[in-house]
């Protein structure tokens with residue numbers, strides 16, 4: 001219960017990664033008293049949001065309901081660009097390649113049809129002619145060109161959102177770990193508050209947004225599994241051109257395999273990036289225990305996939321680092337309140353495809369935290385699909401195990 005005279009802020013945002021930094025900005029922009037907390041500094045390499053680039057797509061093969069979220073995110077990325085003076089989203093166009101009937105193609109077309117997107121469908125010969133760097137194709141492959149696709153700069157985007165939150169009045173606390181979140185057990189939610197337990201002094205708030213990325217399960221009990229991923233960058237073979245003009249944003253099946261890869265050619269001053277799709281199983285549960293070293297075994301398969309799929313790329317990785325994805329059992333995000341009181345809102349469950357949406361996921365979390373109508377239907381993201389009764393309590397050392405097995409993910 002809120003005590004007379006105690007300081008209770010409007011909203012605490014736990015986690016200032018891709019989603020939380022934007023939530024803090026969008027809440028502070030509404031004039032609320034906001035505290036944003038992260039255990040690391042904005043743009044750090046310990047969660048799910050580092051690695052110099054993330055793909056942006058509007059024809060979202062993971063769910064047609066994501067298209068309006070990507071479009072709203074684009075507006076917000078542009079606002080952050082204006083605020084920071086930095087280019088955060090580079091629109092290059094992008095191509096999704098696979099056999100008709102596969103998730104890459106049918107999912108992309110479903111989103112395009114539902115939202116009347118200006119995509120273009122190409123057969124294998126047309127892809128080879130337009131994008132000769134991607135010419136190692138199966139004859140039955142088709143490509144869907146999404147002219148609105150591009151590349152985001154993740155670290156700069158997060159720093160820009162935290163700066164915008166601060167400029168709008170948010171108080172930002174970094175280098176502090178949230179130990180637990182406790183909700184007052186009272187009937188009258190108008191006077192109830194939430195206690196955010198910290199190493200150096202608790203904070204009381206009317207509402208809390210938990211955007212803890214790979215650590216979400218530890219604070220909420222939701223089945224969000226962290227998964228170690230190795231990111232790989234590649235240079236051009238001698239005399240070849242691996243720039244983004246020749247290798248635009250892509251998701252494509254690999255000829256002769258059932259696997260997919262995703263990535264893009266080199267941005268100025270950088271390398272091309274290629275990653276494998278991963279469909280599970282997901283059997284890690286502690287983000288802090290994830291092996292941060294890159295081992296020789298980590299690179300064997302991606303080398304073969306790059307060799308099979310590109311003429312211009314040297315398949316020996318030129319740069320490597322580890323990162324953490326956060327997977328839900330159905331490969332879809334979790335955005336919504338954890339119970340009917342609405343005092344705790346979660347936003348995360350990236351499943352490998354949320355960076356492009358992050359600015360708008362932060363906006364949605366902000367809307368939910370102030371009881372505004374979300375700008376689009378997000379019923380399919382409701383976290384209560386996993387925990388119908390809500391599950392927020394004290395921080396746990398280890399998350400409960402999810403059901404396991406394969407899930408559908410995006411990885412881009």
Ligand SMILES: Cc1cc2nc3c(=O)[nH]c(=O)nc-3n(C[C@H](O)[C@H](O)[C@H](O)COP(=O)(O)OP(=O)(O)OC[C@H]3O[C@@H](n4cnc5c(N)ncnc54)[C@H](O)[C@@H]3O)c2cc1C
Nearest residue numbers: 015017018019039047048055178213215350354355356412
């Ligand atoms: C290799 C890889 C490639 C990807 N490619 C794409 C792509 O091309 N396109 C795309 O759209 N998406 C992509 N994604 C997904 C996207 O990058 C992530 O979904 C997104 O960045 C996750 O953002 P987040 O805010 O949920 O988590 P994070 O950015 O990890 O933020 C969580 C934050 O919470 C903080 N935190 C956690 N617990 C606590 C605590 N107890 N106390 C204080 N702070 C805490 C952490 O320190 C962290 O800063 C990819 C992901 C990976 C790993």
